[in-house]
Amino acid sequence: xxxxxxxxxxxxxxxxxxxxxxxxxxxxxxxxxxxxxxxxxxxxxxxxxxxxxxxxxxxxxxxxxxxxxxxxxxxxxxxxxxxxxxxxxxxxxxxxxxxxxxxxxxxxxxxxxxxxxxxxxxxxxxxxxxxxxxxxxxxxxxxxxxxxxxxxxxxxxxxxxxxxxxxxxxxxxxxxxxxxxxxxxxxxxxxxxxxxxxxxxxxxxxxxxxxxxxxxxxxxxxxxxxxxxxxxxxxxxxxxxxxxxxxxxxxxxxxxxxxxxxxxxxxxxxxxxxxxxxxxxxxxxxxxxxxxxxxxxxxxxxxxxxxxxxxxxxxxxxxxxxxxxxxxxxxxxxxxxxxxxxxxxxxxxxxxxxxxxxxxxxxxxxxxxxxxxxxxxxxxxxxxxxxxx
Numbered sequence: 001x002x003x004x005x006x007x008x009x010x011x012x013x014x015x016x017x018x019x020x021x022x023x024x025x026x027x028x029x030x031x032x033x034x035x036x037x038x039x040x041x042x043x044x045x046x047x048x049x050x051x052x053x054x055x056x057x058x059x060x061x062x063x064x065x066x067x068x069x070x071x072x073x074x075x076x077x078x079x080x081x082x083x084x085x086x087x088x089x090x091x092x093x094x095x096x097x098x099x100x101x102x103x104x105x106x107x108x109x110x111x112x113x114x115x116x117x118x119x120x121x122x123x124x125x126x127x128x129x130x131x132x133x134x135x136x137x138x139x140x141x142x143x144x145x146x147x148x149x150x151x152x153x154x155x156x157x158x159x160x161x162x163x164x165x166x167x168x169x170x171x172x173x174x175x176x177x178x179x180x181x182x183x184x185x186x187x188x189x190x191x192x193x194x195x196x197x198x199x200x201x202x203x204x205x206x207x208x209x210x211x212x213x214x215x216x217x218x219x220x221x222x223x224x225x226x227x228x229x230x231x232x233x234x235x236x237x238x239x240x241x242x243x244x245x246x247x248x249x250x251x252x253x254x255x256x257x258x259x260x261x262x263x264x265x266x267x268x269x270x271x272x273x274x275x276x277x278x279x280x281x282x283x284x285x286x287x288x289x290x291x292x293x294x295x296x297x298x299x300x301x302x303x304x305x306x307x308x309x310x311x312x313x314x315x316x317x318x319x320x321x322x323x324x325x326x327x328x329x330x331x332x333x334x335x336x337x338x339x340x341x342x343x344x345x346x347x348x349x350x351x352x353x354x355x356x357x358x359x360x361x362x363x364x365x366x367x368x369x370x371x372x373x374x375x376x377x378x379x380x381x382x383x384x385x386x387x388x389x
Contacts, residue, residue, distance in 0.1 A: 012131050012134065015128065016353055016354060017357065020038040020345075020351050021036065021351070024351035033349055035370075035377055036351040037350065037351060037367050038352065038367065040176060040239075040367055041239075043369055046242050047287075047290045050241065050279045053278050054275045056278070058275050063275060064274060066274050066277060070097025070098075071274075071281075074280050077280070078095045078235075079091065079094075079252075080285070085208070091255075094253055094255055096250065096251050096261050097277065098251065099247045099248075100247040101204070103247075103269065104249040105202065105234050106132050108168075108202045108257070109135075109138075109168065112167060112168060112257060113133065114137055114138060115138070117139070117168070118140075119140055119141065119166075119167060119168045119169075120168070120170065121133070121140050122143045122152075123142045123145060123358065123360060124358040124359055125358055126172060126204070138167070138168075139165075143161055144360075147318045150321075151178040153190070155193045158190060159196075159197070162199060167200060168200045168202055169199055171187075171201050171203045171204065172204040173203075173205070173217065173322070174321065174322025176207065177325050177327050179320020179323045180321060180322070181215040181216075181322040184218040184223075191220050195226045200232065202231075203219065203220035203231050204235075205217070205219060205220075206235050207323040208240070210240060210324060212298075213319070215322055234249065237280055237283050242294075246276045248277065248279075248280045298324050301324075302319070302324070304376070308379045309366075309382075311383075312386050313332070313386050314330065314334075315330060316328065324367055326368065327363050327364070330355075330364055336354075336356070337356045337357075338354045338356055341353065341364060347385060350381045350382055350385070352364045352365065352366055352382075
C-alpha cells in the first residue's frame with residue numbers, strides 16, 4: 001500500500017538537536033565515553049518544592065481533565081508573574097497554558113498564519129520556528145545575521161523585508177542558539193517597525209531570567225500600549241526552573257488571539273498534565289532562590305568555555321549574554337557545520353549541533369548546561385580535533 005503523507009509533513013526537517021542528543025545517548029548506552037553539548041536543558045534538578053507540589057497533587061487525586069487552556073489557578077499565577085516581573089497587566093483569560101514552550105510557539109503560529117502569509121525569522125534561529133511556519137502553510141522569510149553584529153537584526157533590515165504578505169515577526173531574546181540579547185532600546189525599535197507596518201510579533205522570552213554581564217531583558221510588550229497590542233509573549237518553565245520534562249509552557253496574548261489559540265488547543269492536545277500544573281503554580285508563586293546559584297555556575301562555565309574556544313585554531317566566538325549556549329564560528333577550519341560535527345562525534349566522541357540546523361552553516365552550537373568537568377573534557381577533544389586536521 002502507498003501510504004498517504006501530507007505535503008506539509010513531508011516538507012519538514014526532523015529536529016537535529018533531538019537527533020544529535022539521541023545519537024550521543026545511544027553511544028553512551030554502548031559504553032562509549034561521549035561528551036554531549038547538544039541538549040538545551042539545565043543539568044540541575046527541578047527545585048524540591050515544585051516536585052513536592054506535584055506529588056501532593058497526585059496523592060490528592062488531582063489527575064483528571066482540567067480546562068483545555070489550563071487551570072484558573074495557574075493562569076492567574078502566570079498573569080501575576082507578568083505583572084511582577086514585567087510590569088504587564090493581563091487578564092487570566094489572555095493567558096494560555098500549553099504543553100511546553102514549543103507548543104506555545106506552534107499555537108501562536110498556527111492560530112495567526114495561513115497559506116500565502118509570510119513570517120519573518122532572524123537567523124540564526126531556533127530550528128523549530130521555520131518548520132512550524134511551514135506546518136501552518138505559510139512561508140518563512142529568513143533574515144541572516146552574523147557574529148559581527150552579535151547576531152542581531154536592525155530596524156532597517158526588518159523594514160526592508162516586510163511585504164504586504166507579512167503577518168508575523170518571530171523575535172527571540174535572549175536567543176537560542178546564539179545567546180545574544182537585544183538591549184531594551186534595540187528591542188523597542190524593532191517593535192516600532194512592526195507597529196508601523198501592522199505586523200504581529202511573537203516574542204519568545206523563555207530565557208528571560210538567564211542573563212550575564214549586566215545584560216537586561218525588557219519584554220517586547222512593555223514599551224508602549226501599541227507594543228502590547230502587537231505582541232504575543234511565549235514563555236515556559238523549562239529553562240529557568242529546570243522543568244523540561246514537565247511540558248508546561250504559557251503565553252500571553254491580545255484577547256482575540258488568546259481565544260483563537262484556546263479553540264485550537266481544545267481540538268489538539270486538550271489540557272496540559274493536571275498535576276504538572278500544580279507544580280507550575282509552586283514554581284511561579286514559590287521561592288526563586290534556586291536561580292542565583294544556578295546562574296553563578298552557568299556563568300563560570302560560560303566564561304571558561306568562551307575563553308577556551310577563542311584559543312582553538314580555526315575557531316572564534318563572541319560571548320553569550322543570555323541563555324546557556326555559545327555559537328562559535330568554525331569557518332577557519334575549512335569545514336561546514338554538518339561535516340565538522342559528524343567528524344567530531346566520530347573521531348573524538350563529542351556531540352555538538354551543526355549550525356545549519358539554525359540557518360548558519362559556518363557555526364556550531366555548544367550548550368554549557370553541563371558540568372564544568374564535561375566542558376573541560378569536551379573542549380580538550382575539540383582542540384585536539386582542530387589541531388589534528
